Amino acid sequence: MPHRVAVTGLGVISAIGQNSGEFWQSLQLGRSGIGPLQAVDPALLRFSNGAEVRNFAPSEHFDEKEISLLDRFAQFGVIAARQAIAAAGIQWTQQLRESAAIVTGSCVGGQTTEDEGFVNLYRNNIPRVNPFTIPRSMENAAASRISLETGVVGPTYTISTACSSSNHAIGQAFWMVRSGAASMAITGGSEAVFSLGFLKAWEAMRVVSPDTCRPFSKDRRGLILGEGAAMLVLEPLDAARARGATVLGEIVGFGMSSDAFHITQPSPDGAARAMRAALADAGVDAAAIGYINAHGTATLANDATETAAIRQIFGAHADRLAVSSTKSMHGHTLGAAGAIEAAATLLGLHHGILPPTANFTEADPACDLDVIPNTARPTPTEFALSNSFAFGGLNAVLVFRRAET
């Protein structure tokens, strides 16, 4: 018998809050964390804004030795995991440590660390690179550190599928808990993107907005990069109830697909296939979905394509459901996007308030959905989707359910 899968813990660190309470407060108010870049000199770039985690002091979370071994992306992942574990009230036993899983997502791992090391090598003529560069920059650094801290010795791994990384990770963890392959899972994703070399590469892609992120708005000019992490604790619903844990919501379905179309241009068919697969996996009728946390990057191509895909799957129901892109507030956090948006979706269902699409100014006929412009909306909702579509044409969609009361 497959288990129903409950989310019993949630941790978030992002540009709009450094714990799940602050994060929800910002989402509810439609408050954006996008602002002038601080990590790098914007004079060297064609764009000048980002969604950075401001006033972040690693020393408040880690000792000096830990900091020397952890890139910013891994620090974010560990902090979110600690919050999620504390919220879930996990009591570790040897049996639990052996049967629990850790599955994380990251697109670029510790590229900030690599950037620093290679500047020294290539520009500053320092012929040595820090020996911690490798353990700091590996994409699984956060997963491994969470394993070391918790003593979890079960399946632990990291998925890297660009902007779908953490939806793929959460989906794998969900399936493992549902099938009984893992008795519990810590899952999500983390990312730290603000190094000059990496930002110059995004600049060359010509998809970053020169002002802000306006998903589905006619005057949208591209994405805004963001950083942060979110982690969830998943466990069988019956086990969660038996131990008296607070159930924040459920994950009920996961679907994935590949476009096999183009390395960077999105395809409505691929996105639609992933949504269809997720609904089928959940055994939930499309008409039951009340909210979609969209991929909604605010690029010209994504938002129109995603709208077409949603119409393809939901037909007339597409005019009855609400869609928003919370990237308008926390930015596009690449490999952490699915995790941070899972947190936004779960909190929205839990509070009965759907988070808005911030910075929205003008309707676009190519994106003619109810995108909850600018103001959060009180709407009790049972089922929601969260979409992630990656460069490379890889799509991953999760289905969430509000907790039963």
Next chain:
Amino acid sequence: MSYEELTSRVRAVIAATQHLPQEKITADSTFLELGIDSLDGINILFAVESEFNINIPDEVAQNLRSVRDVIDGIAKLLGAQGDCGQGNQAAVTA
């Protein structure tokens, strides 16, 4: 720089980045005809920026659909930069 020289350098850059014979590329070729998609387009702009030592703003980049669009865009930028003459059109002589 003459318009002919500019045209010939742009054709050479596009030929090199797209792995196409130069004779297939004329000033009137559209990106569609040459099989140039959006990702190829930004790669061409990257090469063009290096070739002419210019910065092409995103809003200019978004509206390029043909080889002539690229040539005229560069002529404008070189003119505005004042590298090869004075004023917009004076930089590149017809």
